[in-house]
């Protein structure tokens with residue numbers, strides 16, 4: 201079943217597979233804001249103080265960061281894709297699987313800050329205990345451009361201090377809290393408070409273990425992984441996050457940061473992030 205709905209007062213689509221798995225996606229940002237696997241519970245964190253609509257970035261779900269990751273460039277944080285309203289292209293049931301596709305193309309607002317012609321497509325498919333999310337970007341103009349990107353997934357956890365993330369052993373990372381580079385030594389590792397790291401060239405599958413069970417996270421085409429939690433002090437400074445909700449979320453982001461993507465006219469880049477509980 202696929203039907204229009206609203207989330208945070210904004211247009212969204214709600215999709216349910218025959219086995220009961222559900223996804224809700226906001227047109228703003230092409231942002232998946234809910235994923236409930238079949239017979240399971242909500243797996244994505246969406247802040248109860250999230251604000252949608254023009255000029256806002258929704259805190260939670262799977263924001264699409266494009267064409268810039270974080271503040272690593274001249275654009276606003278994480279680029280403009282999460283603030284743009286994407287077009288709903290199609291939703292369909294194919295056997296047991298339900299798919300959804302949204303598209304963002306350059307427009308006056310994007311060209312004002314980033315003078316390139318592009319088409320970005322966010323596709324997802326789900327059924328049972330799996331969700332796959334794919335981001336494709338095509339250069340529809342006549343000059344090459346570069347970008348960085350991420351699927352900035354907010355995973356819902358019962359208490360981040362009891363969560364453990366595995367699969368990054370030996371991977372070099374930049375700790376953006378203190379600016380230092382290190383290699384991951386603990387695997388799996390747990391979280392005491394604020395963490396903000398870019399793991400470079402991390403290709404293997406990840407496992408997030410929480411009291412609610414395990415989530416396997418795979419990636420194709422994304423070289424890097426970002427692990428972010430604001431911890432108590434930064435959470436208190438974020439107006440769209442309740443002070444204690446840093447305990448209930450962990451961002452494990454599939455990202456392309458270290459080697460920006462360069463697309464020649466007509467070229468396409470595709471990358472995906474998959475989840476299984």
Ligand SMILES: O=P(O)(O)OC[C@H]1O[C@@H](O)[C@H](O)[C@@H](O)[C@@H]1O
Nearest residue numbers: 257270277278352396397426428
């Ligand atoms: O508050 P924003 O713009 O959604 O960003 C949230 C976080 O996103 C993460 O990806 C970054 O690594 C953090 O540095 C940043 O604070």
